[in-house]
Amino acid sequence: MWLSQSSLMRPEMPEWLEELFQRLSDNDPKLTSLELTHHRIDDRQARMLAKALKDNTSIQVVILSCFHLVDDGAYALASVLGQNAKIQKIQLRDLRISREAVTFFRYLTHMRQLTEFSLRHCQVCPTSAHLLNVLLQNKNLQEVRLVDTQFLNASLADVCQGLQASTSIRRLYIVNANIGSTVDEVKYLAQLLASNDTLEEMYLSENNMGDQGVIQLAEGLLGNQTLQVLDLRSNGIGAEGALAISAVLPQTRSLKRLSIAMNDICDVGASALAEGLNRNGSILEELDLSENNIGEVGACSLANMLLTNTRLRCLNLAFNRVGSTGAAYFANALEHNDTLLRLSLRRNNIDNLGASMFASKLPTMRGLKELVMVNNPIDQEGSTDLLNGLRRNMEIVYLQVGDSKSHHCVLKEIFHWIRLNQAGRRIFRQSNLPVSVWPQMLGRLASDTDVLYHFLSQKPEILEMC
Structure with a gap:
């Protein structure tokens, strides 16, 4: 063979x-x-x-x-x-x-x-x-x-x-590794933070650090001068851990993005973080607190923080039961805050009343660019109020309310006004613009006839300038 x-x-x-x-x-x-x-x-x-x-x-x-x-x-x-x-x-x-x-x-x-x-x-x-x-x-x-x-x-x-x-x-991911099952494990990470001078991003989600582990990690964060991103999602963190992070926020010299999503800091932890963000020295720009059970009280603290904070750019509060009262708190704050660019209030039990209160403040908001309110009990009435507010707001370039077929026409018109803002509708606020600006603007809009028509109908003298 x-x-x-x-x-x-x-x-x-x-x-x-x-x-x-x-x-x-x-x-x-x-x-x-x-x-x-x-x-x-x-x-x-x-x-x-x-x-x-x-x-x-x-x-x-x-x-x-x-x-x-x-x-x-x-x-x-x-x-x-x-x-x-x-x-x-x-x-x-x-x-x-x-x-x-x-x-x-x-x-x-x-x-x-x-x-x-x-x-x-x-x-x-x-x-x-x-x-x-x-x-x-x-x-x-x-x-x-x-x-x-x-x-x-x-x-x-x-x-x-x-x-x-x-x-x-520069980037370290230790995800779902059961860190925190022994006290020493978090101690090693804290020592790493305190001594390493090149690490810029650290992702520690889905571990088991709890409050005591985060307290240790916060101590290591005090000695770090390079970390810009810290992800602590789903780590069993409560109010005590949030308080520890809050205490070091004003003293960190590089941290710009922080996620504590999918924990349980509640209103006490949210209030502590709000206080930390308002202390001199905090440079945090993005904060993710989604799924933390902060409720109306926590929303009130964070909204009050926005009245004076000038560094925060993005705030994610999805799945937090802030309700219509919480939405009103943020609407009132954003009437004065012009540095927060993105706010997510996804699935927060906000009804038509909350949508209406937020919509009433939209015309006077000057900073907010993106607003997410999807998966809330907002029907055609609430969406229509948001649409009316959006007509007088030239800053928002992304607004997500829902996809219900029952008020499809309203959502379609919301999208239309969003497109106008994306095209630069705020330019109409400015006076004495050079004539040379308008041909460039119209040339950029040539492929979108709806937007082009709106610009010309609002300022017909543009044609004479061109």
Whole structure:
């Protein structure tokens, strides 16, 4: 029997995989990204993939599921990846066996050109954490994502040491990693914040830090001078944690975007944050407090904050039960505040009365550009009031009320006035504009006849100027 042709010696390979191996071997310049996640490869296929990648110089991004890889398959693929000088981004998924994790990390430490590294659904033990520590000190690495990853036996400490020593990492994601199950885990992150001077964005959502963990993290934030974005969504944070963050907001020198969405800070936490935002020194520009049960009392505190705050640009209060009274608080504040640009009041139990009170203030608002009030019990009556207010507001360029077919005509007209504002309707407020401005304006509007007609009907003398 001639075994070289038998399936025993050479099992059948899927056609798509044969084609992929051929393109890799041929160095197809159009193939710059290699993703094998939906199709999980086994050890035999990993060895063939390693062979095809050995001399490849076109692949720059690798996304790989390691679910079926063990021993020699992992070794073959990891060693080839470690020698490739062109790959800039690597994502490893389903790396759940410590032995294989150690194998991959050992070879990836040789990749000095990596700019992004990601782990998903993986386990990190103390041995692999030490190697990951070395990898994180790669001087070209700018983004690290550790998502749905377990850190076994205090291995997070080694990882944080590598992050502390990094002089290049700008963005860090540690998402859904159960951080906070022990007190020390948050302590490592706090130390990282206090000592690292390159980190600009930190995403820690879907962990388990709670109030005590956030208190520790806030202490680390005090010593940080570079962090601009902090994401603490879904971390079991209550009023006490919000109070800790509020206390350090005026003292942070770089933080501009903060998300505490999907926690439970309630009205007490919202009031504390409002106080922190009004202290001298706070430079926060974007705040996401969606799904925090702040209610009318919390809305009142935040609205009062807007009367004096001149830094905040975006405020997300979706899913907070602020009601029509809360909407009225913000409408009154925005009559005087001209720095908040985006406000979301999505699903907040705002009815027609709340829409009407907000609409009555629209003509005198000068700052707000985007307003979201979708998924509230606002029917045609409330939408019509908003439309009437919008007719006399030349600033808002995005307004989302709803998509109900029962008042489709009203929503259509709202969209029409939004288009007019997007086209620059506020120019009519200005007097003594140079004649040269109008031909440029009309030329920009030539493709939108409805908007063009409105401009000419409002200022027919434009035609004489042109």
